[in-house]
Amino acid sequence: MEWDKLWTINKKIIDPVCPRHTAVIEERCVLLTLTNGPDEPFVRIMPRHKKYEGAGKKATTFTKRIWLDHEDAKSVSVDEEVTLKDWGNAIVKEISKDRDGNVTQLTGVLHLEGSVKTTKLKLTWLPKTSELVNLILVGFDYLITKKKLEEGENFTDVLNPCTRFESAALGDSDMRNLKPGEVLQLERKGYFICDVPFTTLSKPIVLFSIPDGRQQAVLK
Numbered sequence: 453m454e455w456d457k458l459w460t461i462n463k464k465i466i467d468p469v470c471p472r473h474t475a476v477i478e479e480r481c482v483l484l485t486l487t488n489g490p491d492e493p494f495v496r497i498m499p500r501h502k503k504y505e506g507a508g509k510k511a512t513t514f515t516k517r518i519w520l521d522h523e524d525a526k527s528v529s530v531d532e533e534v535t536l537k538d539w540g541n542a543i544v545k546e547i548s549k550d551r552d553g554n555v556t557q558l559t560g561v562l563h564l565e566g567s568v569k570t571t572k573l574k575l576t577w578l579p580k581t582s583e584l585v586n587l588i589l590v591g592f593d594y595l596i597t598k599k600k601l602e603e604g605e606n607f608t609d610v611l612n613p614c615t616r617f618e619s620a621a622l623g624d625s626d627m628r629n630l631k632p633g634e635v636l637q638l639e640r641k642g643y644f645i646c647d648v649p650f651t652t653l654s655k656p657i658v659l660f661s662i663p664d665g666r667q668q669a670v671l672k
Contacts (some may be wrong), residue, residue, distance in 0.1 A: 475638045515579040585624075
C-alpha cells in the first residue's frame, strides 16, 4: 500500500478536532493596505475550530494593513474581488511590482457586502501588528527519489539529497499558547505538530509538518 493512502488516516483523525491558526510565509510576503479599513485595530474572539467547541477560542485582530503570502498576492488582478477568510470581501485596486516583476505591495478596499460565493480566491491573511510570532515550518520528504527500486539498482544512486526543508513564517499571536506536541492546522497550508513552543520573540516556534496524503508538499 502506498504511504499517502496511509497518511490520509492522519487527516481523518485530527481534522475534526485540531484548532485552526494562520501563518504567512515570510519570504517576500506582501502588504495589502485597505484604504477604507479600520482606522483603529479591533479584536474579535473567534472559535479555533468552527465545528468543534472543545478547541477553544482565539483573538483575531483586524487592521487596515494586512500581510498576504507572495504566492497569493501574485495571483490577483486589478479590480478583482477576493475573499479575506473570516473577514469578508475586498477589491484590489492597485498592484505595485519591483523591476523583476515581483509583487511588492497591494492597495484595495473592503467590500464586506460582497458574496464570498462569487470570488475565485479565498485568501488567508495576518494583521500588521507587533504581536505576530516567528515560525519555522519544517517539512520532510522521502529518503529515496523513486517509489520502487529496480532489480540490481543501487539505492545510493537514488538517495534524496534533501529530505528536510524549512520555511520561515509569521504566525497569529494566539500561537504563543501552543504546547509541545499540540496538533494544529495552518489554514491552507496543512497540519502541523508543535515541536518547540513559544518562549521569547527572538526564538521562533518550530512546527513539524504532518503528512496527510497530499501529493505536493505545501512548504516546498
